[in-house]
Amino acid sequence: MNTNIPYLDLKAQMRPLRAEIDAVIAHTLDNCSFCLGPDVAQFEKDFAAFCGAQHAVAMNSGTSALHVAMILAGVGPGDEVITTPYTFIATSWAISYVGAKPVYVDIEDATFNLDPKLVERAITPRTKAILPVHLYGHPCELDALLALAHKYNLPLIEDAAQAHGATYRGKSVGTFGQTACFSFYPAKNLGAAGEGGALVTNDAALAARARALREHGSTKRYHHDELGFNYRMEGLQGAVLGVKLKHLAAWAEGRRRVARRYAELLAGTPLRLPREAEGCASAWHLYTVRSDRRDALKAHLDANGIGNAVHYPMPLHLQKAYAHLGHRAGDFPHAERAAHEVLSLPMFPELTDAQIQRVATVVGEFFAK
Numbered sequence: 001m002n003t004n005i006p007y008l009d010l011k012a013q014m015r016p017l018r019a020e021i022d023a024v025i026a027h028t029l030d031n032c033s034f035c036l037g038p039d040v041a042q043f044e045k046d047f048a049a050f051c052g053a054q055h056a057v058a059m060n061s062g063t064s065a066l067h068v069a070m071i072l073a074g075v076g077p078g079d080e081v082i083t084t085p086y087t088f089i090a091t092s093w094a095i096s097y098v099g100a101k102p103v104y105v106d107i108e109d110a111t112f113n114l115d116p117k118l119v120e121r122a123i124t125p126r127t128k129a130i131l132p133v134h135l136y137g138h139p140c141e142l143d144a145l146l147a148l149a150h151k152y153n154l155p156l157i158e159d160a161a162q163a164h165g166a167t168y169r170g171k172s173v174g175t176f177g178q179t180a181c182f183s184f185y186p187a188k189n190l191g192a193a194g195e196g197g198a199l200v201t202n203d204a205a206l207a208a209r210a211r212a213l214r215e216h217g218s219t220k221r222y223h224h225d226e227l228g229f230n231y232r233m234e235g236l237q238g239a240v241l242g243v244k245l246k247h248l249a250a251w252a253e254g255r256r257r258v259a260r261r262y263a264e265l266l267a268g269t270p271l272r273l274p275r276e277a278e279g280c281a282s283a284w285h286l287y288t289v290r291s292d293r294r295d296a297l298k299a300h301l302d303a304n305g306i307g308n309a310v311h312y313p314m315p316l317h318l319q320k321a322y323a324h325l326g327h328r329a330g331d332f333p334h335a336e337r338a339a340h341e342v343l344s345l346p347m348f349p350e351l352t353d354a355q356i357q358r359v360a361t362v363v364g365e366f367f368a369k
């Protein structure tokens with residue numbers, strides 16, 4: 001018997017959907033709606049409804065959606081955007097793409113998310129927006145961040161790339177800020193058969209401008225109102241995402257089951273386990289534990305065929321690409337400590353109870369040694 005447990009099993013997700021996905025792909029090949037088109041338009045309606053938002057604008061990636069969100073927020077050269085140093089780097093790229101400067105603020109130890117208590121002192125006359133991330137699917141502290149955004153008249157943009165369906169005080173993330181950005185990269189909670197992303201907003205004018213920006217800055221063919229991009233979603237991706245979206249709520253429930261089970265089975269270990277903050281329901285994109293013996297634990301899991309990953313080994317302020325910001329080790333101690341301690345365990349909705357128990361057994365053996 002193969003007791004190896006993958007970190008993520010996309011094939012297990014595809015198997016039961018395969019016939020339906022084959023059919024929508026064949027349909028797209030028949031009607032030749034390859035860029036945007038009716039399936040993308042329908043997916044936009046359905047995804048907006050899933051989020052409880054008015055508009056979703058489908059794009060070719062979450063990174064593109066973030067770039068467009070920065071333009072919509074009026075961020076430009078010389079401006080500053082307050083954000084987290086502990087995320088996937090695309091969050092910061094978006095700020096850099098418009099010529100602005102990412103201003104990092106350290107994270108909270110408990111949730112890995114931007115610490116609102118540290119945001120206020122980072123605000124300067126050049127600050128143009130606040131860009132927090134719902135990291136690992138756990139909502140950031142939206143009440144406190146929105147209060148600051150309101151006080152200083154700054155737009156809040158949510159990076160919800162990992163948080164499809166997460167809720168904060170009963171409301172879906174993606175509906176709190178001026179705009180929110182989602183990714184449909186295959187490994188995300190809702191994944192395309194390739195790249196994909198969406199910008200979500202309740203503002204009709206912003207949605208209309210986002211639609212123009214993703215299509216070369218035009219609303220009328222060959223008439224270009226501003227510098228635009230080719231950020232269109234492919235028709236095939238819209239068709240596939242339409243099929244998968246119908247399962248997203250059930251998958252979220254599956255992830256919750258896995259997280260609950262890990263919490264029970266790992267409670268007796270020295271690991272620091274992820275927990276939902278009050279008023280928050282995580283999308284459980286990742287199940288990320290902490291240990292000061294992380295590297296040894298990782299080696300033990302590797303040796304026993306248990307998939308795992310480090311999200312993320314290096315905070316953004318220490319990345320070579322951001323050396324020009326002049327940061328050094330010690331600037332953001334919580335982010336730096338997280339980078340040394342985090343380890344993500346297998347997390348996907350199809351994990352069986354036997355697999356979860358096996359992961360817990362292998363982890364238990366490590367600490368018993």
Ligand SMILES: *Cc1c(COP(=O)(O)O)cnc(C)c1O
Nearest residue numbers: 061062063088090091161183185
């Ligand atoms: C995946 C991700 C992105 C980028 O999304 P892509 O679709 O891969 O471009 C941005 N931010 C975060 C936090 C992500 O996890």
